[in-house]
Amino acid sequence: MNEFIKALQFRHACKLFDEKRKIPKKEFGVILEAARLSPSSFGLEPWRFLVIENDKVKKALSAACWNQPQVTTCSHFVILLSRKPQFFKKGSEYLDEAFNRSTKDEKSLETVEKAFDNFIKKDLGTNIKNWAKMQVYLASANMMSAAAFIGIDSCPMEGFNAKALRKALVQNVPSFEKKSYDIAYAVAFGYRTNGQSGKIRWPLEKIATFVK
Numbered sequence: 001m002n003e004f005i006k007a008l009q010f011r012h013a014c015k016l017f018d019e020k021r022k023i024p025k026k027e028f029g030v031i032l033e034a035a036r037l038s039p040s041s042f043g044l045e046p047w048r049f050l051v052i053e054n055d056k057v058k059k060a061l062s063a064a065c066w067n068q069p070q071v072t073t074c075s076h077f078v079i080l081l082s083r084k085p086q087f088f089k090k091g092s093e094y095l096d097e098a099f100n101r102s103t104k105d106e107k108s109l110e111t112v113e114k115a116f117d118n119f120i121k122k123d124l125g126t127n128i129k130n131w132a133k134m135q136v137y138l139a140s141a142n143m144m145s146a147a148a149f150i151g152i153d154s155c156p157m158e159g160f161n162a163k164a165l166r167k168a169l170v171q172n173v174p175s176f177e178k179k180s181y182d183i184a185y186a187v188a189f190g191y192r193t194n195g196q197s198g199k200i201r202w203p204l205e206k207i208a209t210f211v212k
């Protein structure tokens, strides 16, 4: 079987991690690099990854995450944050800095900023907050696939009360920049304690249509 597909078969939503096993720094670096290299709309990378290794902090966040045991048993609990809508306003410092990385001069910067502004005002089929969160989901998929490729388990987690989690972050994580970021969702990383159950997936013919 193809090595990448093997990794995707290995990945599952791990419900309980081995509390004693911590992910080595170098290997977690691979997971973060997979996030960093992820694609994003207009190349804006509107994300930040809050990597929680501290057990006390994990415990403090647990109730807001429905007390799911993944939070307290994992090695690294990552809260994936997305940039707040104000950063995507035309002429914002953030947009200038982001687009400046790929534009050659003032005129091309203006062109791309105008195109982006048109996109979010006219063509985007959702609000800007949801759009930023969508970018973050892409990065998380890469993180989980990269983790699986090197034998590390994960669990994507939307099972939390967003308001309560935000409050818990404000109270327990001073580095959380609440004015700049929304919580998109979370992923726990670590090593499984139990075997995984079989994959339940639709057959290919139910989900793919070829137009030749």
Ligand SMILES: Cc1cc2nc3c(=O)[nH]c(=O)nc-3n(C[C@H](O)[C@H](O)[C@H](O)COP(=O)(O)O)c2cc1C
Pocket: 011, 012, 013, 014, 015, 068, 155, 156, 157, 158, 159, 160, 185, 199, 200
């Ligand atoms: C966005 C998202 C949120 C999820 N939230 C949770 C969660 O809070 N708790 C949990 O145990 N699993 C969660 N899952 C895992 C899914 O239930 C799981 O991926 C799906 O049932 C398929 O199983 P598999 O990932 O083991 O193949 C989530 C998955 C996604 C993609």
